Amino acid sequence: METNLQALGALSQSHPWHGVPIGKDAPNVVTAYIEIVPTDTVKYELDKMTGLLRVDRPQKYSNFCPSLYGLVPQTLCADQVADLSSKRTGHPGIVGDADPLDICVLTERSISHGNILVRAIPIGGMRMLDRDEADDKIVAVLEGDATYGHIREIADAPPVVIDRLRHYFLTYKQAPDALTPACEITHVYGREEATDVIERSRADYMARYAHLAAMLTGFIS
Secondary structure (H helix, E strand, O other): OHHHHHHHHHHHOOOOOOOOOOOOOOOOOOOEEEOOOOOOEEEEEEEEOOOOEEEEOOOOOOOOOOEEHHHHHHHOOOOHHHHHHHHHHHOOOOOOOOOOOOEEEEOOOOOOOOOEEEEEEEEEEEEEEEOOEOOEEEEEEEOOOOOOOOOOHHHHHHHHHHHHHEEEEHOOOOOOOOOOOEHHHHHHHEEHHHHHHHHHHHHHHHHHHHHHHOHHHHHHO
């Protein structure tokens, strides 16, 4: 049976969320699946059922993501992530958004398309609330990047880069005539808290999808 699973895995593309390992060095270094790059004028998003990239929506306004953007495999924003968000913000009733943990990866290099895997080093994150849902954004640097690769704390990243990320996420769902913000960023936090969020999201994933992790062991061993 194990041989058959391994053979099938060799002939099949792994599901980017469930079938790709987060990496043996997590949470200090993680695998990131990239969905969109800064030159994209369309927002792509992983289709959770098929594992394929789909068009989420065209970018209606002048919003371009200033970094590589995607997800951390085998993570989930659910109870543990939401609990930390509630404690840090003092807002009761926050729930997880039931999506994989989002990640922004800083690099000097121009990468032309998404649907790729990279190794990323978390340096911090942004605690974002989308109404009553926790929607944290981990900020990381591309491992080995000549410009950003040495950074280990978000406080040491160029402030203008972090400001661009904050501006993007605060406005990418915002219509020009909207009177109230669609999203809120309550905190920008450092590496230690980012690794805590990653670990919590891994625990949330295992609480809901442990059966998938066990089933896919044969594919990725």
